[in-house]
Amino acid sequence: MQDNMSIIGVPMDLGQSRRGVDMGPSALRYAGAIEKLQELKNDIHDLGDIAIARPDTANAVEASNLKNLKQVMEASEELASIVDQEIKKNRFPVIFGGDHSISIGSLAGIGRHYENLGVIWYDAHGDLNSSETSPSGNIHGMPLAVSLGIGHEKLTNLAGYAPKIKPENIVIIGARSLDPGEKELIREKGIKVYSMHEIDRLGMPNVMKESIDYLKGRTDGVHLSLDLDGLDPSEAPGVGTPVIGGVTYRESHLAMEMLAEAEILTSAEFVEVNPILDDKNKTAAVAVGLMGSLFGEKLK
Template sequence: MDQARKPLHIVSAAVGEGAGDSGCKYAASALLASGMAQALADAGREVHAGTAVASDPLQASDRMDTIARFNHALAEAVLPLARGGAQLLVLGGDHSCAIGSWSGMAQALRPQGPLGLIWIDAHLDAHTPDSSESNAPHGMPLAALLGHGCAAFTQLFGWSGKIRPEHLFIIGARSYESAERILLDSLGVRVFFMEEVAREGFESCFAQAREKVGAECAGWGVSMDIDGLDPLDAPATGTPVAHGISLAEATAALRGCRDDPRFMGLEIVEYNPLHDFGGKTARAVRALAVAGLGQDGPAAGAAAATPGA
């Protein structure tokens, strides 16, 4: 089944407790209210937007427990959708939601083979509770997916190492701590730091990562933190970092995902609608989603968005 014929499920991952500024918890609801589902339907996809998972700190003992409980629920919600062959657009939320998103997809794919992941971010997000001074969970998802950190994050579905180091590619990093780099270097993870991206071009770096995950993995996806983009294009995020990837470069590269039947989905996180005066960043998020998940050609616009999952 080609990508355009697959149902596209939008999963709302409403969590903000993992970040310093929790306004990103409202990202999915704001994006849906501003026309995300319709934009994808107009781009030729059959869209379902009824799957939503929200964090509930009142049921948790502390911040880490809030994130652990949330990601368990998110992984359980993602699993049947991915197992059923749907393609996913996960709208975070802070980046800790990646633990649940990609654990669910890895579990669905496990009988067929490994999951590949391209991670676009200004940060490395590879802290563990022992290495993080802030103890902010949105700085820990990559370590957790690689099998490092607390068991509540690493052991979803009873196994760790959802992503193998050789199947992870990080693009755009330019703000990080030494402990994160030491861990990733020790594992052999390929990081395209922003200096290399600026020199070689984002599309070239993305194409190199795509070639590897396409050749070696049964399925793959993209997790994109909005702060990976240049703040001039996407200012409404909690931790903007100057001199990032341009929106034009990012959308051009994501269009190349459309023709790969093993492309399982796109996750976009850390959009903060409370800071999005004029809606510039919401438009950037929609452009990214349509670039990676839309369909060009005469069929575009023929599908309809439906509220159910």
């Protein structure tokens, strides 16, 4: 894993309906994310936060039942461009969210650099909805589908190409809240999913070993998209869509340590930290701890 990293904050809260997640990048910085990364890596560039346009509330729901489509699309385009430029400089992008809709831009910028980009989606949700299947119209439930080329053309064609990823190169870890349309898409596309059932039955060491071996054999780069609601809300309460029965803090540290040892990651993002819903910035602190394990922090 590269020592030269670029930090990009995306204070996006328009992909969902609970305010506060736009303060996620600030919460992560306040919890010491930059200092932690500087301890572990030699060359950290914090590029600050991209600007997010505010919507006209009278027109917040646009065509096809998608909320704030224009603003999400514009922010995604800007993020994709920045990520693309940083990879061209041979830098490892680390993206701070913001809600999970930011992954549309992340994957658009990253995907053009790989023939077979792998994705580890560490999340309670599949984020595989489209306007046809989404119960809410919230775009933060759609980024993985969009990156597969499924959804509104303004999103799927972002950065001028589609799809960004292939279904056989995705591993979802921690799923426990999937909508009917998402389950159907997972079956149809053969997407690899480790739900909480598999994590409980197999144990996190086996889940991560299988995931790493699976992606190593078929990808030329791997992006980690870590949604803090993948963890149980007792340990990460500051998220907009908490689902009980999630991955533990200890299991998540082990998962990050195994990814560090495998040296397969080429980019990463941490999303859905909402300090308004949190307890003394606990969730951001958890995220920073996981960054430590992911980027090589050792106890001895």
